[in-house]
Amino acid sequence: MSYRRSALYRFRGLLVLAVVCISIFFLSSHHRAATQSTDFPSIIQWIRDGGYEILLPTTQDVKRSEGASTPARAANAATVLPPASTTTTTITPKTVEPESPSQDENDAVFLLDEPNPQQKPMDPLEREFFSWRGNEYEMKQKPPSKPPRQPGPPIPDPFPLLSQRSPDEVRKMLKVPDINRPPTPHVPEDTPLLIGFTRNWPQLLQCVSSYITAGWPPEDIYVVENTGVMYSNRDNLLSLQNPFYMNHTQLRTLGVNIIITPTLLTFAQLQNFYAWTALERNWTDFFWSHQDVVAFSFEKEFRPHTGGSNEIANYSLYSRAVAILRYLRQPAIPKWAHHFFAYDHLTLVHRDAILDIGGWDTHIPFYATDCDMYDRLQWAGYFQGSTQVGIIIDTSTTLDNIAAFFRLPGIHATFAGDPDAEQDGDEGVKQDGEDQGTLEGMNMGDMETQRKRLVGEQGETVEHLVDIAYRMQAVKYIDGGWWRNMWQLRQGGGEGEPFYRDPEGFQAGLDMMIETGRRVFSEKYGHRGCDIAFMGIKGEDAWRIEKDWDPQTEGSGSEGPYW
Structure with missing residues (x-):
């Protein structure tokens, strides 16, 4: 009896195992089959039957792309929207068989016929957007081209050593002058220095090199790449003549850090990005600098030690900046927001002060946004001082080497x-x-x-x-x-590279945004110019006072003698 039971149990076990295996095989086979034969024709038919509007490339688009005169036109024609009349149309699916076995497997084998002109009209916004491809649309004649530009001379390699030697060799050769060596070990404070970059790689490289030789620890320098080219520079996709070119490898060789903004930011947005970065990295204070400056320590200035010592010492630009930071962190110091070392060519920022007043006004993207910020901080009771800690010089060109x-x-x-x-x-x-x-x-x-x-x-x-x-x-x-600011236009190449922008067109758009920002500032405070604090204007007056000029006779808010 026990033998029969054990045989029955074994048979049941084998039966269950067989059922499980068959089920797994069936399910996996069904999944693979569904994946291999996507049923999008039926889906398109279902959308059509439901009365949904469809606007996709059609057989006529394929014919246009095949007849294009250049590979570039052929590639673009395959991605544009189909021609449409002023009415949205019913679409009949059509299967197009491959012409030969050699056809690329990525080629479309299911295409739509041309629309039926009997379908309901598009709404006005849709008609306006798509009607540019219709044959019945009367397009104005293309304006004549501007005179051809004279290309400027190509810029040379600004730091040949970084290009010609290996990173290890470069690190051995490039030494900070002994008098400016950063303290070892690092000071207990966080001392990040953020340098924003958009255009002119040689200018940035010169700025970074000058801060390093003035004693700023390279590991504390953060280049904020605000080019709008995403990862193109990281992946070495741009050339030296491209205005937005930046060499990540060379910056890493110098020991500095790189932060990439997700898109191209205005100056005001970039300042808010600095504050956000400080918040993310738990920096209560940070320094920032323009890229078109060079910095030096007072290398020939020796002063006695404090505390009765007869010894004298030299202090680098970095050491003096750290001393100012420590001074401002004392408990008895009034609340403060910025400390300037050559106006804002180099600035120490107290993060929470910026957050307290709501950050930089991004409606004022460039010039005048600093006036707006510094005045709002003053009205909020924040101290903003200045100290000379070194020699910081505003430049527009770079050393030959x-x-x-x-x-x-x-x-x-x-x-x-x-x-x-x-x-x-x-x-x-x-x-x-x-x-x-x-x-x-x-x-x-x-x-x-x-x-x-x-x-x-x-x-x-x-x-x-x-x-x-x-x-x-x-x-x-x-x-x-x-x-x-003509240094920003020194590089004029890069055409055909990722995220290419016409250099002169980019500058023209920037100038228009600068003008708009000044107009916003003037509307906000009723005055054209940064001297609003001296006039008795306060923060609560923003957007609530009349203009002190006549736009009809004196021009717009971006004009006037006070800019």
């Missing part, structure tokens, strides 16, 4: 367009060391010869680098500064 900042022997500090290139040996140039002391008493030609010889042996001096930077600034503000 940015490696000169690192004082490498044989690399001279020069730049194209220097009006004083033949006067590098004036009496203001002084050198260190016994050999350099022999420059005194020499005539100007001998001094310059000797200076170049010393640069060949020891590298550039901070005096000459600062002198060159001030000459760059003079070039930037020539003719009253009307051309101070």
Whole structure:
């Protein structure tokens, strides 16, 4: 009896196992079959029968694409919307068999016929959007082209060492001057320095290099790539002549960090992005800088130690900035928002102050948005001070070889367009060391010869680098500064690359947004210009006071003598 039961149990077990296996096989086979033969013709038929509107590429679009004269037109024609009359139409599905076995498996084998003109009309908005493809639409004649532009000269590699040597070799060669070495170990405070970038790679590379050689720890520098090209720079898809080109590899070699914005931001949006980044990374305070500046420490300024010591010490730009941060963090200090080190060329920001007043006004995208922010902070009772912690110079051009900042022997500090290139040996140039002391008493030609010889042996001096930077600034503000932002247009290539934008068109659009921002500011405060705080205007007056000018006779809010 027990033998029969055990045999029965074994048979039942095998039967259950067989049923499970068959079920699994059936289910998996059915799933694969459904995946391989997508039933979209039936779905399209079902949509049509339900009276839904369909607007998809049709057989006529395929014929147009096959007859296109260039591969580019053929590719584009396959993705555009189908022609439509001023009425939306019923669509009859049609299956098109492949013409030959060699047809690409990605080619469409199910296409729609041309629409039936008896279907109900489109609504006005839809008709306006799609009617541009209809043959009955009377298109205005295309305007004539503008005169061809004269392409500018291609920009050279601004830092050849980074391109010609391996990252390990570069790191061994590029040393921060001993007098500016960052403290080791790192100071206990977080000291992130955010540098926003949109255009002009050489300008950014020069700015970053100057901060590193002025003592800012590279690991604390964050380049915020605000180019709007998404991952194109990260993936090396842009060329040096593209205005939005940025070399991630070279920045990593220098030891700095990179943050990519999800899209192209205006200045006000970028400032809010800085505050958001600080919130995400738990930075209560952060520094930010423009990219078109160069920074130096007071390398020749020695001061006594405090506490009765007879020793003297030198403090780098970074060390002085940290000292200001510590001072402002003392409990007895009044609430503060910004601390400026050369207006906002370098700025220390207290994050929570920005959040407290609602961030930057993004309706004022560029110029005048700083006036709006700083005045609102003042009205809210926040202190905003300034201190000189180093030499920070506004520039529009770059050194011929940015490696000169690192004082490498044989690399001279020069730049194209220097009006004083033949006067590098004036009496203001002084050198260190016994050999350099022999420059005194020499005539100007001998001094310059000797200076170049010393640069060949020891590298550039901070005096000459600062002198060159001030000459760059003079070039930037020539003719009253009307051309101070032309550095943004120095690169004019990149056509055909991802996210390509016409450089002059991009600048024209930017100028229009700047003008609009000033008009918004003027509407907001009833005055054209940043001197609103001196007029007794307060935060509660925003959008509630009349204009103090006549738009009919004095122009729009973006005009006037106070901008």
